[in-house]
Amino acid sequence: MNITAYIDPGSGSYLVQMIIAGILAIAFYFKTIWATVKSFFGGKKETPSKDEEKNG
Amino acid sequence: MDKIQKHPASFKDPSGFVFLYEGKYYRQVNQSFKHNYIFLKESGLYNQMVKEKKLIPHIELDENFSNSADWYCTLLPEQITFLSWPYEWCFSQLKDAALLTLSILKEAIQYGMILKDATPFNIQFKNGRPVFIDTLSFEKYDVTQPWVAYRQFTESFIVPLLLSVYQSPEMLKLLQIYPDGIPLSLASKWLPFRSRFNFNVALHIYLQNRVSQKSNRTSAEKPAFSRSKLLNIASNLTSFVSGLKLKKVKTTWNRYYDETVLNQKYVTDKRSIVTGWLKEIPVKTLLDAGTNTGLFAEVAAPYAESVIAIDSDADCIDRLYNHCKQTGNTNILPLMVDICQPTPSTGWRNEERSSFINRCRVDMVFALAIIHHLVIGKNVPLQRVAETLSTLTQYLVIEFVPREDEKVKQMLLARIDIFEGYTESAFESIFSDTFEIVKKEKIALTKRILYLMKHK
Numbered sequence: 001m002n003i004t005a006y007i008d009p010g011s012g013s014y015l016v017q018m019i020i021a022g023i024l025a026i027a028f029y030f031k032t033i034w035a036t037v038k039s040f041f042g043g044k045k046e047t048p049s050k051d052e053e054k055n056g
Numbered sequence: 057m058d059k060i061q062k063h064p065a066s067f068k069d070p071s072g073f074v075f076l077y078e079g080k081y082y083r084q085v086n087q088s089f090k091h092n093y094i095f096l097k098e099s100g101l102y103n104q105m106v107k108e109k110k111l112i113p114h115i116e117l118d119e120n121f122s123n124s125a126d127w128y129c130t131l132l133p134e135q136i137t138f139l140s141w142p143y144e145w146c147f148s149q150l151k152d153a154a155l156l157t158l159s160i161l162k163e164a165i166q167y168g169m170i171l172k173d174a175t176p177f178n179i180q181f182k183n184g185r186p187v188f189i190d191t192l193s194f195e196k197y198d199v200t201q202p203w204v205a206y207r208q209f210t211e212s213f214i215v216p217l218l219l220s221v222y223q224s225p226e227m228l229k230l231l232q233i234y235p236d237g238i239p240l241s242l243a244s245k246w247l248p249f250r251s252r253f254n255f256n257v258a259l260h261i262y263l264q265n266r267v268s269q270k271s272n273r274t275s276a277e278k279p280a281f282s283r284s285k286l287l288n289i290a291s292n293l294t295s296f297v298s299g300l301k302l303k304k305v306k307t308t309w310n311r312y313y314d315e316t317v318l319n320q321k322y323v324t325d326k327r328s329i330v331t332g333w334l335k336e337i338p339v340k341t342l343l344d345a346g347t348n349t350g351l352f353a354e355v356a357a358p359y360a361e362s363v364i365a366i367d368s369d370a371d372c373i374d375r376l377y378n379h380c381k382q383t384g385n386t387n388i389l390p391l392m393v394d395i396c397q398p399t400p401s402t403g404w405r406n407e408e409r410s411s412f413i414n415r416c417r418v419d420m421v422f423a424l425a426i427i428h429h430l431v432i433g434k435n436v437p438l439q440r441v442a443e444t445l446s447t448l449t450q451y452l453v454i455e456f457v458p459r460e461d462e463k464v465k466q467m468l469l470a471r472i473d474i475f476e477g478y479t480e481s482a483f484e485s486i487f488s489d490t491f492e493i494v495k496k497e498k499i500a501l502t503k504r505i506l507y508l509m510k511h512k
Contacts, residue, residue, distance in 0.1 A: 006069055007173050010207030012271025014281075016264045017202035021285035023259060024292050 060121050065408035069173070071192040077121055083114070083131040083191060084121070090128045092169075092195045101167035101194070110160055112136075112182070112189045131191060134182075137341070137362045137389075138416075141409050142176035143232035144391040144399055146374040147217065147225045147302050148381075153179045153186045154213040158294045160188055161203070165287060170197040174205035175212050177235070177409075184386035200280040203289070207268075210260055211237025214293075217300050218261065219243070222251050225302060225370035228392070232402060235409075240265040256296040305371055325500035326424070327355055330453060333495065333508050334359040337451055339419035345395045346426035350376035353388050356422065362387050364418070368394035395426070396434050413447070421449040425504075428457040431478055432467050438477070438486045446490040452509040456483050460503050480505065 063074040063081070071089035075082055085093050096102045105111035114133040121130055142150060153176050161171050171193050178190040203209075212231070215238040219227040223246070230238050244265045251257045334356060342360040344353040349372050353365035365388055367373055376390040393399055398412035423445060430436045445452055457464055458480055468475075484493060484507075491509035498505055 005172065005204040006071075007205065007208060009204045010268055012264070012268035013204075013207045014202055015271055016267040017206055017281065017285075017289060018279070019263065019267065020259055020292075021281075021288055024288045025285075027255075028288075 062122075064405070065177075065403060067404075069192060075122065080135060081133065082117075082121065083133060084124075085128045085131065085192065086124075086126040087128045088126070089192055093128070093192070095196055096169065096191070096194050099167045099169065101164060101169055102191075104167070105160065105163065105188070109185070110156060110163075110188055111191065112180075112187050114191060133189065133191070136180045136182055136189070138364055140181060140389065140391055141232075141399065141402075142179075142212075143229050143235075144393055144412070145176075145181075145228065146370055146377050146390065146392055147220045147228065148374050148377050149181065149186070149390075150176060150213065150220075150228060151217055151297060151300060154209075154217065154297045155294065156186045156188060157209065157213065158290055158297065162287065162290050162294075164194055165197060165283065165290070168197050169194045170203065171205055174209035175236070176231070181389055184380055184384075184388065197283075199283045202281045203286055206289070207240075207264070208237055209293070210264060211240060211243075214260055214297070215240070215243040217297065218247060218251065218257060220370075221300050221302060222248050225374065228370065232399070235402065240268065256292070260293070260296070302371075302374065319501065321500050322502055322504075323351070326455070326506065327352070329497050329499070329506050330355055330422075330424075331359075333453060337420070337508075339451065341418040342420045342422065343416060343418045343448065344422040344424075346423070346429070347376065347390070348372050350379065350388065350390060352422055352424055353390075354380075354385065356420075357385055357388050360387065360420070362389065364416070365390045366393040366395065366412075368392065368396075396430065396436070413444075416448050418449050420451040420453065421445055423452065423454040425455050425457060427454065427483075428461070428464050428467065432464060432475055435474075438483060439489075442487045442490055446511055450511045452491060452507075452511075454487075454507050454509065455499075456480060456505045456507065458503050458505075 059077065060082075061076040063076065066074040070086065071092070072083055072085045075084065102111065106113045112133045114131040117130040117132055119130055120127040142153070145153070156179060157171070157174050157176075161174070164170055172195045173190075173193055178188055178193055179186045180189050181187070211234075216228050216231055219230065219238070227246075240261060244262055247257070247261065252262055330352060339359065340361045342356050342363045344350070344356065344363060344365045347353045347365035347367045348369075350365050353363050353376070356363050365373075365376060367376075367390075370392055373390045373392045376388070380386070380388050380390065393412050401407065401411040401414065402409045423441075427438075427441065430441050431438055445454075459465075459468075459475075459478060487493070487507075487509060490512060492512055493507055494510050495508040496505060
C-alpha cells in the first residue's frame, strides 16, 4: 500500500480493490456479451453505460 | 499578526491547517504539500473544479500569519455561511456529497491527481448544493496504487446510506458516534440478511469486511494496480450510490400540514401575517425551528440571505432538501436537528465540531406551532424555552397554541394535566422577561396567536 498515506487505508484494502476490479471486469465482459446476444435477436438494444464503456 | 486561532479539528493532515483570523477562515499550505498544491493549480484541475462549482474557490495570499517555518502559502477560501456536520444531513444530502466526492475523484484521475482522503467532513453545503472544501486533499496519482481512501469512503458514505435504505434514515445519526466512518464489521451485522444478495453490497461491504479480517498487513509483493481498474471501481461506486433510494414512508410529521392541521385558511392567514412582518424587518439569517416539510422556511427564503431549516424528522428534511433542489431554492439549508436534543460538540476534547447551539446565531427565529410540543409534549417549562430562544436570535416569530386548541386537547387526553401555567397571559409575561412583544395577531378560524418579539 501507498506508505505516504496519512490516513489508515485499512487492512486488506489493496487486496479487496484488486478482487473487486477483477469481478467488475468479468461482470462487464458478460454484460457486453448479453447485450450483443439481445440485439442479435432483435430485442431492445441495450448498451453498457458511457462510464463503463470508457473505462472498461 | 499573531492572533490566529487554529481550528480545533485541523490537526490530522500534515499538509496544512485551517485557522480563524479576524472572523474569517484561512487555510495554510505547508512546505510538505507545496508540490502537490502547485500541481493542482498547474494541471488545470483547480480551475476546472471551481468552474464546475465542485471545489470552493480561494484567493492565494503571500502572508505567513502563523509565522511557522513550515509555511508555503495562505489561502483565503470563499466563506461558508453556516457550517453543518454530516450527522445533521438527510439521506439525499449525504448521497449528493458521496456523488460529488466520486465525481471529483474521477476528474482528479484525468488530471493526474487523486483524493488522499474521502470523508464527508470535506464537504459543506453552499447555495443549496454540496461543495468540496478541503483544497489539500489532492495529491499526485501513482497509477500502480489503488485508492488509499476506498475504505474510508465505504465506511463514511456507503455504510450510512445503506443503513438508511435497509433500516431507517435515522441511522444517519450514527455518524455522530462514528465520525471516521461506521466500521464494516458492524455494518455487516446491522444490515439485514437480504442485503447480501445485492451485488454491490456483497462486493463493497461483505467481501471487503471478509478480506480485511483475514488479510495480513505484512504481506509483501503485490501486483500493480492500474488506472482503468480504479476508474472501473469509481464508476461502479457511482452507479451504486446513484441507485440508492429511500423507501416511501409515512411518519408522524411528514403530512402534518396536509392532514393533521386545521384547514387551508389557517395556513394562508399565517403565511400572510408572517410575510407582512418579514417585509418590515430586514434579516440576513433565519432559523426555522421545527420546520416540518419547510412550508414557512420557503415563505421566509425570499426575505433572508440564508435560512436554516431544522427538524428532527429525517423524512421531512429529505423532502425539503429535494424540493429545494427541484425549485432552485438555494438559500435554504435543511438540517436534521432536534431542538430538544441539538447536536452536541464532538471530537477530540469535544472541540473538533462545535454544537448546534454554539454555531447558531441568527437574526430571526421562527418557532411556529412548536411551543405545545415543547411544553406539553416534552415537559420543557416556558421559561426555559424563552431563555434558549433568546440566546439564538434578536427577533422571534412565535406561535402560541392555547389549551383550547384541538391539538393540545389531544395531547392531554392520555395524561395528567400538570400544565396549569400554560396560558396566554403566562406565556406573554414569561417571554416579556427577555423579549419585547412588538406585534400580536390572531390566526383566522383558530385560537392560535402569532407574536413578533424583539430581544430586549
